[in-house]
Amino acid sequence: MTGTVLVTYGTTNGSTAGIAEAVADVLRKEGLTVESLPARSVASVTPYDAVVVGGGLYAGRWHKDARRFVRRHRAQLAERPVWFFSSGPLDASASERDIPPVRGVQRAMIRLDVQDHVTFGGRLEEGAKGRVAGMILRSGKGGDFRDFSAIEAWAEGVAQALTRR
Template identity: 35%
Template sequence: MRVLVAYASKYGATEGIAQRIGAALRGRELDVHVAKCADVAEAAGYDAYVVGSAAYEFNWRKDARKFVERNADELASHPVWLFSSGPLGTEKVDKEGKDVLKGAEPKQFTEYADLLHPRGTQVFRGAYDHDKIRGADRIIAWMPAIRDVMPQGDFREWDAIDAWATSIADALGTSAGGR
């Protein structure tokens, strides 16, 4: 079974998640291709899709949105899962007592629900390093008030990512053994 894991990442944290999902699926005997959304010219030819993006201000990156819009018919005709990354820190609930990951869902999860009928959606924590910020983001990231609020570090929960990838492999009916 051929699976495409397509992603849009700005600083590499989401790419790392996509690569980890791809590795976990390969370990379940799937033929997996992991690629940037912008680099996938043709999405046809796969049996299932996992699409993810970093989210900023509750929106996926433009490359991921364009990928879905360009390939909506193909994606909708196969099993598809969507993921997002973004929340920083380790808090499980916000100051109002709401689930942090649920509260960080991008608008696209709702927008694509009727379009793609995803079998699952998941938000993962991201990573942030002040020193790797570039371009226009540097202006905002170097403001003392922003630097003090943005927790720095790698908050990706690899066990949760592996478990989600395993659930995808289970849904696709792959064997429990690796290669």
Template identity: 40%
Template sequence: MRVLVSAASKHGSTREIASVIAQAFERAGLECDVVEPADVRDVSVYDAVVVGSAVYIGQWLPEARDLVDRLADQLRSVPVWLFSSGLADQPSKRGNSAPATTARMETLGARGHRHFPGKLDVLVLSLAERAAILAARGKYGDSRDMDAVRAWAEGVAAELVAEPAEAV
């Protein structure tokens, strides 16, 4: 089974989350490609897709939004999971998800969305980004829980492995 993992990352920390997801998939026996959103042209060769993005000012990065918009028809034909990485400390639940995330999930028929806390390195942020983080009362540092990322990815992988190939 072949899986695509694609994540938009402004400073690299969300890309690192995507890498942990891909490693968990590979340990579960899945073939996994990690591709930048702008480089994804066709998802029809994949049995499942995971799309993620860093969240800035409450929004996915344009590259991830563009991927979902460009390939929505193809994405609806395979199992899809979404993830976000940003300031929030709690996993996103359907009831408190941002409207854009909820709409994205419904449009794609996504099987799930998970929000992971992110990483804020003051040394790589622009002045405007620092101002936005300050206004949002964001905390600098690495809040990512890679064990939680790995556990989520292992759950997705187990779901895929358990399904008959023709159902996926």
């Protein structure tokens, strides 16, 4: 594939954006042209030949910007290869086992014939926005649980699938 790949994401405190940038960096290193943008700022997916969509998980749901992006661009996404990732567990569980997509993401995957989905650990650190985030931090359950080796390995798989097309 010689076209452009969009890596887009919904994030509140930047953790999912960091994962999206890591994915975009790997795709670029593999020779692909990549744009990485917040999901709320993407007006159209028409210029892109493939799309990677990431969303932070909040109370069992994907970030609202990721959900809205998929809904808004459903018809165009169905015409190109798409990959999903989620981020969120604030423990090592995402590195220890495969975590299936939440129900809403699973439904979108079926509708769009998504190539793959993976859940990565999240990050929640001091200064995070939101009342619930504050409660989690006060309980001592914050931290950075993103596994960048796993993120890069998954992105290499995406790149291989795209370069074989």
